[in-house]
């Protein structure tokens with residue numbers, strides 16, 4: 001017990017000395033400039049990067065460009081094979097609309113023109129069975145466990161129904177549970193709206209290829225069926241589709257169409273693809289502490305290309321979200337690499353993708369890091385640091401570890417930067433759980449998350465590079481640089497507040 005109290009005393013007195021001894025600190029910080037920042041962000045937030053969706057050609061170009069920047073700074077590649085790009089596995093799932101369709105006697109209905117998949121696209125193969133039509137509204141009473149077994153079910157929706165929302169999807173899923181081979185709900189929208197929905201639905205769905213939540217293959221599909229296509233199916237059987245639709249205010253009714261067989265075949269292509277994270281490492285200068293790592297992160301991806309806005313702009317540039325943080329971290333890397341002697345601990349610069357899809361890249365990295373995650377002592381994440389107030393930046397997570405106190409001290413030692421890190425202004429928004437740092441926090445790595453808050457252009461086509469405050473972002477990068485050097489040289493690694501550790505890491 002006695003020995004331990006001596007060690008604590010040393011810990012309290014030494015770090016300040018260690019930081020002051022870092023040679024060339026100011027000169028290294030001076031490599032971070034407004035002009036340099038502007039030049040770099042204009043590369044990755046440019047229209048030519050196509051909004052950096054995961055996966056996309058623009059994301060690959062961005063990753064390759066960042067990898068080269070880090071390599072030119074003299075860092076080493078942090079992927080397991082020694083390169084700068086770590087790959088993580090995704091699945092691209094798409095319905096083959098040429099090969100898929102619904103056969104009724106005398107008619108072949110095809111995907112895109114007549115049918116739109118809503119869910120269950122992982123179900124493949126031919127499903128042959130009868131047809132049950134449901135019209136009207138209310139609750140169906142049945143004594144059978146699976147009343148629709150062996151049949152396709154078409155739900156004739158009211159004429160003003162033009163899509164399937166979440167609650168409708170839930171109700172339709174109940175028909176699948178009741179044994180339906182497929183559930184099709186009619187759609188009466190006009191050509192333009194139908195075509196747009198079909199185009200959206202037939203794009204590949206991309207998912208992460210690990211840690212999937214549910215088993216696959218056992219779910220029958222839900223589809224939208226064009227009202228005109230239903231008429232084509234029913235006319236030869238003397239059933240008036242429009243009159244079924246007019247029953248929308250009447251009691252619910254399910255009827256089997258005698259003598260009608262439908263065959264639905266859905267061909268799904270499920271392909272493995274890979275997405276990039278970029279990782280560069282500056283080795284620590286102290287042989288003992290070099291096996292501990294400080295990781296700086298930002299996400300290089302955004303949401304890609306969408307429908308044109310009023311000005312015809314289709315590209316979601318994601319300049320603030322999160323080209324701004326990405327370039328801040330590259331700028332910190334440049335300053336670290338410019339130090340004549342590296343900090344004692346190793347510095348990891350991690351630019352992830354898939355953040356916008358669900359923090360994929362950082363989740364993969366936290367599971368597959370360059371060194372065991374226990375050797376990671378801190379994470380500084382920058383996500384949206386180029387807009388809003390010029391002289392303050394919110395630092396989320398301060399209250400959860402002594403990084404908050406270190407930040408306060410480092411910040412007060414550098415008034416020349418003109419940047420004050422302030423508390424979380426929006427605790428109700430739970431931003432602590434909404435960017436890449438969270439994947440480190442839940443693994444036990446203390447974090448700080450630098451974030452300027454949202455704005456009118458957030459996730460819009462107007463999150464353009466020319467709206468970025470380069471000077472502000474460069475000053476935030478300097479603050480993160482000084483903080484990183486401090487933690488890199490500190491005698492002891494940062495510590496969680498016990499209550500926060502219990503809640504965030506242990507989940508109790």
Ligand SMILES: [Zn+2]
Nearest residue numbers: 321322383384
């Ligand atoms: Zn973001």
